[in-house]
Amino acid sequence: MSDSSLTPHSYLRAQVRWHPLEYLFWLATILPFVVFPNYLSLASQIAITALFALSLDLILGYAGIVSLGHAAFFGVGAYSAGIISKYGYGDPLFGLLVAAVVTGLFGYATSFIIARFKHLALIMVTLGLGFLVHELANSAHWLTGGADGLQGVRIGKLLGIYDFDLWGYTAYAYSLVVLFLIFLMVRRLTNSPFGLALRGIRENSVRMPAIGAPSDAHIRKVYTMSAAIAGIAGALLAQTTSTVSLGVIDFQRSADVLVMLVLGGAGLLYGGLIGAVIFMVARDQFSGINPQFWYFWIGLLLVMVVMLLPNGILGGLSHLYRVMTGRRST
Amino acid sequence: MGPIIGVLFDGFAYGMLLFLLSVGLSVTLGMMNFVNLAHCAFAMLGGYVTVTLVNRFGWPFLATLPMAFLAAAAISIVLERTLYRRLYRASELDQVLLTIGLAFMSIAAAAYIFGTVLQPAATPSYLRGSVVWFGVTFGVYRLFLVGVGIVVTLLLVMTLEYTRFGQQVRAAVDNQRMARGLGINVDATFAIAFALGSGLAGLGGALAIEIVGLDPSFALIYLVYVLIVVSVGGLGSIWGSFVAAVLIGISDIAGKYYVPQIGAFLIYLVMIVLLMWRPQGLFGKR
Numbered sequence: 001m002s003d004s005s006l007t008p009h010s011y012l013r014a015q016v017r018w019h020p021l022e023y024l025f026w027l028a029t030i031l032p033f034v035v036f037p038n039y040l041s042l043a044s045q046i047a048i049t050a051l052f053a054l055s056l057d058l059i060l061g062y063a064g065i066v067s068l069g070h071a072a073f074f075g076v077g078a079y080s081a082g083i084i085s086k087y088g089y090g091d092p093l094f095g096l097l098v099a100a101v102v103t104g105l106f107g108y109a110t111s112f113i114i115a116r117f118k119h120l121a122l123i124m125v126t127l128g129l130g131f132l133v134h135e136l137a138n139s140a141h142w143l144t145g146g147a148d149g150l151q152g153v154r155i156g157k158l159l160g161i162y163d164f165d166l167w168g169y170t171a172y173a174y175s176l177v178v179l180f181l182i183f184l185m186v187r188r189l190t191n192s193p194f195g196l197a198l199r200g201i202r203e204n205s206v207r208m209p210a211i212g213a214p215s216d217a218h219i220r221k222v223y224t225m226s227a228a229i230a231g232i233a234g235a236l237l238a239q240t241t242s243t244v245s246l247g248v249i250d251f252q253r254s255a256d257v258l259v260m261l262v263l264g265g266a267g268l269l270y271g272g273l274i275g276a277v278i279f280m281v282a283r284d285q286f287s288g289i290n291p292q293f294w295y296f297w298i299g300l301l302l303v304m305v306v307m308l309l310p311n312g313i314l315g316g317l318s319h320l321y322r323v324m325t326g327r328r329s330t
Numbered sequence: 331m332g333p334i335i336g337v338l339f340d341g342f343a344y345g346m347l348l349f350l351l352s353v354g355l356s357v358t359l360g361m362m363n364f365v366n367l368a369h370c371a372f373a374m375l376g377g378y379v380t381v382t383l384v385n386r387f388g389w390p391f392l393a394t395l396p397m398a399f400l401a402a403a404a405i406s407i408v409l410e411r412t413l414y415r416r417l418y419r420a421s422e423l424d425q426v427l428l429t430i431g432l433a434f435m436s437i438a439a440a441a442y443i444f445g446t447v448l449q450p451a452a453t454p455s456y457l458r459g460s461v462v463w464f465g466v467t468f469g470v471y472r473l474f475l476v477g478v479g480i481v482v483t484l485l486l487v488m489t490l491e492y493t494r495f496g497q498q499v500r501a502a503v504d505n506q507r508m509a510r511g512l513g514i515n516v517d518a519t520f521a522i523a524f525a526l527g528s529g530l531a532g533l534g535g536a537l538a539i540e541i542v543g544l545d546p547s548f549a550l551i552y553l554v555y556v557l558i559v560v561s562v563g564g565l566g567s568i569w570g571s572f573v574a575a576v577l578i579g580i581s582d583i584a585g586k587y588y589v590p591q592i593g594a595f596l597i598y599l600v601m602i603v604l605l606m607w608r609p610q611g612l613f614g615k616r
Contacts, residue, residue, distance in 0.1 A: 066423045113606065119422055120365055121609050124561040125602060131554060132598040139591060251550070255430065262427055296438030302431030303413070306424050 008193075015191045025270065029176055033169070039284075040168035041240075046280045047175035048236045053261045053272025054179075054186055055229035060258075061267030062190055063222050064202030065114065066123055068254055069130020070230060075137060075249025077103045077231025079144055082153045082244035090156035092174065092239050099235030100228045107227020111220040118205070127251075134249050149245040153238065164240060171240035178236060182229055187269060189225075198222055202267075259298055263305055265312025274314055335466050337587050338580060343472035345579025346479025347541060350534030351552060352559040353486065353571045354527015360503040360566015361520050364414065365422050367429040369531055370553040371436035372402040376532025377544040378440060381449045391454045395536055402532025403525040410524050415517070433549050440546040449544040457540075471540050478537065482530065486568055499523050503566035555582075558601045564611025574612060 032043040052074055059065040077099035084090075084098055110129060117125050137144045145151050157163050162170045189195055197213045208215045238244045247253065256279070257272075264275025286294055309316045355369045376398035383389040383397060409432070417425050457471045490496035498519045501509040510516050538544070538552070555578065563574030578597060585596040604612070 060423070066426060068426070113602070116606070117609060120359065120363070120565070121561060121605055123365065123422065123426065124557055125605055127554065127557065128598045128602050128605075132595065132602065135595040135598065139595060258427070262423075266423075293438050293442060295434040296442070299431040299434030299436075299438065302427050302434070306420075306428045306431070307413070307416070310424070 008196075012191055012193070012196075016188075022270075025273075026180065029180075032172060037167065040172045042280065042284055044168050044171040044175040044240050045237070046277055047172065047179045048233050048240070049257070049260065049280055050273040050276035051175075051179045051182060051236065052230055052233040052257050053264070053276045054183060054269075055226045055233060056257050056261050057266060057269065057272045058186060058190075058226040058229070059223055060261065061269075061271065062195060062198040062202060063219055064205075065126075065219065065223065067126040068123055068251075068258070069126040069128070069133075070226075070257060071249050071251070071253035072130045072133040073103045073107060073227040073230035074234035074237075074253060074257075075133060076106055077234030078238040078244045078248040079137065079150065079234075080231070081235035082150045082238040083143065085154050085156075085239075086150070086152045090154050092155060092158050095155070095239055096178070096232055096235050099231045103231025103234070104224055104228035107231075108220065108224040110227075111223035114223055115216040115219040130249075130251060130254050134246070134251070137249050138246060144244075144246075147246055149243060153242050153244060155239045155242055164242070168240070175236050175240060178232065182232065183269075183273075186229070190269060194218070194221075199267075259302060261312075263301065263312055265314035265316075268312070268314050268318075271312050271314045275312070278313070333587075336468075337584050339466075339468060340472060341580030341583035342576055343469075343475045343479075343579070344541065344583055345576035346475050347534060347538055348555055348559050348579050349479055349572055349575035350482060350537065351531055352556040352563075352575060353482075353568060354524075354530045355556055356527075356560045356563060356568070356571045357499065357503070357566055358520070358524050358527050359560060361499065361506065361516075361523060362418055363422075363565075364418060365425045365429065366414075367426060367553060367557075368409075368432040368436065368549075369429075369528070370535075370556055371433050371549040372406055372528040373531040373535030373538070373552065374436060374440060374544070374546070374548045375405060375535065376402045377449070377535035377539050377548065378444060379532070380536035381444075381539065381544060385450065391457070395533060398532045398536035399529040400532075402535070403529030406528030407521065407525045410521055414524075415521075433553070437546045437549050440549075444546070446546055449539065453540045475537060475541070478533075482533075483568070483572055490568065495519070495522065555597075558597060560611075562601060562604050562611055564613040567611070567613040570611060570613030 029047075032040055036043070052070075055073070056067065056070050059067060059070075080102040081095040081099045085095060089095070089098070113125060113129075114122070138146055140146070141148075155164060158170055158174055162174075164170050190198075197208065197218050200208045200211075200213060201215050201218060205215050208218075234248055237248065260275035260279045261272045262275070263278065264273065265271030283294065286297075305312060311319070351370065351373050355366060358364060358366060379398045379401045380391070380394040383394040384391055389397075413428065413432075417428055453471060457474055460467045460469045461473075462468075490500060498509070498514045498516075501512070501514055502516045502519055506516055535544070535548070538548075542548075542552075559571060559574045559578055562578065563570030563572075578600075581600060582594070582597055585594075589596075
């Protein structure tokens with residue numbers, strides 16, 4: 001590749017340009033309305049999970065922060081949207097805003113802890129925070145309903161017009177639009193100098209401050225953003241399903257989203273989205289088998305991806321594409 | 331006074347269990363910086379070996395304990411030679427993913443073979459019941475557990491301090507590159523230490539059945555406790571693991587006894603605060 005001869009500005013501008021496949025991908029997201037109208041609830045779950053995976057991609061794929069407790073933010077978002085709807089503030093968009101602000105603040109507060117740690121200690125701290133929030137939600141029965149789930153979630157009409165129907169038309173349209181808008185923001189962000197600085201931190205967090213880019217401040221910023229996006233995803237789930245249970249916040253969800261992101265390919269923007277589609281569709285198709293056994297195949301898949309496809313499915317495909325078109329991989 | 335001593339004793343016995351489960355991970359993490367989230371899967375394997383041998387083949391309980399140790403050690407050697415060794419220099423994300431994948435597979439396999447029900451305790455009658463000394467009740471099994479824990483600790487310390495193998499392990503934990511430079515075969519040393527640690531986890535898993543029960547979720551639930559012990563105690567430190575395990579054991583039992591409504595919350599909070607204060611753990615060198 002001849003990237004090294006480009007100026008930074010033209011490099012960034014070239015990255016911003018949309019690839020034809022990207023148009024194709026987003027056009028394909030409209031297909032469920034026409035082709036699979038019976039699967040719109042699943043499609044909205046996929047869109048929500050994809051948004052969650054995108055939020056993890058921002059910190060893991062770009063800044064290199066391995067988090068085993070990202071469901072904490074998803075859960076806090078879901079609970080905040082659910083709880084305010086219980087007290088009469090059921091407007092979906094207002095709920096999203098509140099969830100984003102609450103999880104953003106929570107993420108900002110914890111980012112000071114996150115930015116201090118590296119390697120194993122970082123994994124432990126994120127794991128510990130995840131379990132801590134899970135225990136809090138479990139024991140604060142008066143607020144969250146604990147293991148019984150949150151009772152009395154009442155979501156109003158979207159924009160005051162569209163009701164959340166049984167078929168999931170509104171749910172999918174709503175989740176998809178939110179996903180697309182946030183995706184545009186994240187795409188812009190990762191192709192900005194800030195996004196490049198994040199990649200620099202991922203590659204070498206000691207050298208970045210030496211060239212004048214403060215690592216800790218960048219990590220705090222991106223962690224806050226990622227938390228807010230995860231919170232929005234959680235709020236979407238709470239609103240489209242009208243239920244909030246402890247499952248939104250448990251370790252399994254943190255692990256699942258990590259699996260999806262890695263399966264699709266971390267740090268590639270579309271990796272989490274593709275991973276979410278594959279993971280959710282497969283889980284739906286194999287829902288007949290016991291979920292305990294389903295995790296055997298997830299585990300096997302993880303081992304295979306780590307051993308054979310270090311950049312996930314998308315990374316493997318783009319490598320194949322480069323080989324086929326005669327260009328060497330970078 | 332009675333309840334306090336009882337809680338302290340139960341917590342100490344629980345701490346011994348946590349120590350057995352976690353000491354292997356502490357040493358291997360200290361040597362290779364390899365994040366092994368499948369460690370408790372080896373412990374679960376040991377537990378299932380004991381349950382099967384006692385309940386299906388009628389072995390005496392004590393005779394199954396070495397088998398639990400050997401089975402976990404043997405499987406860990408196979409995995410170490412085939413999968414783990416390829417990732418020693420990979421990023422910790424890859425290590426986390428590989429080992430959590432293995433943990434998932436072990437959970438599903440255990441659920442497939444043994445079902446998701448809680449396995450019946452396999453302890454013989456002479457280890458059940460309790461004795462009363464000075465007006466305080468001590469569970470016989472917990473006394474046994476404390477005995478095993480202390481014997482294993484002493485054996486480990488003697489091995490590390492006074493044998494050639496122990497010196498090699500300590501050298502590799504202190505400075506891996508320097509140890510290599512001095513001609514120590516760090517890879518082989520590590521493989522043996524890894525097998526020993528996994529074997530101890532298997533032993534811990536077998537001994538844990540009576541206290542905490544055994545079902546396929548064991549591999550994930552106790553992983554968290556083990557990681558807490560390791561990160562609080564500091565990597566590669568046996569005494570650190572010992573002190574941390576006793577601390578965590580006692581505070582967990584005391585928390586559940588005196589303030590049951592906050593549940594496991596206390597443990598996670600203690601861990602995060604301790605890590606904030608000393609990121610390298612209480613006894614860690616790095």
